Amino acid sequence: MRLRDVIRAELATLGERRPFDVHAHTGADIDGMARDAEERLRELEAVDGRSVIFPFCVRGGYREENRRVLAECRRAPDRLVAF
Numbered sequence: 001m002r003l004r005d006v007i008r009a010e011l012a013t014l015g016e017r018r019p020f021d022v023h024a025h026t027g028a029d030i031d032g033m034a035r036d037a038e039e040r041l042r043e044l045e046a047v048d049g050r051s052v053i054f055p056f057c058v059r060g061g062y063r064e065e066n067r068r069v070l071a072e073c074r075r076a077p078d079r080l081v082a083f
Contacts, residue, residue, distance in 0.1 A: 011047055019049035026072060027065055029056030037072040037080065044079045054083035 011019070021044075028034040033056065044051055053072065055065035066082075073080040 007047075019044075019047050021049060021051040024051045024053045025056045026053050026069060027055045027058070030059055031057075037076065041076055041079055050079055050081065052081045052083045 024040055026035055026037045026040060037053070040051060040053060043049075053069055055062060055069055058065055069082050073082045
């Protein structure tokens, strides 16, 4: 059985409930890791899910990073929720 088939079978057990990821980051981390909201949205669309998102660890404060996350959530309110 393919992994995709296993995942679909598991999702089918949820019934009307949608997957909700409570820990996801967007932006660029101080260690070089990076991902954008578009990547996250593609993953969520594949499972009809939603996600809480927040910035990676950054130097110099979070004001701009928090604003960026809020803007990402405003663009996709059916999928993304700001932490």
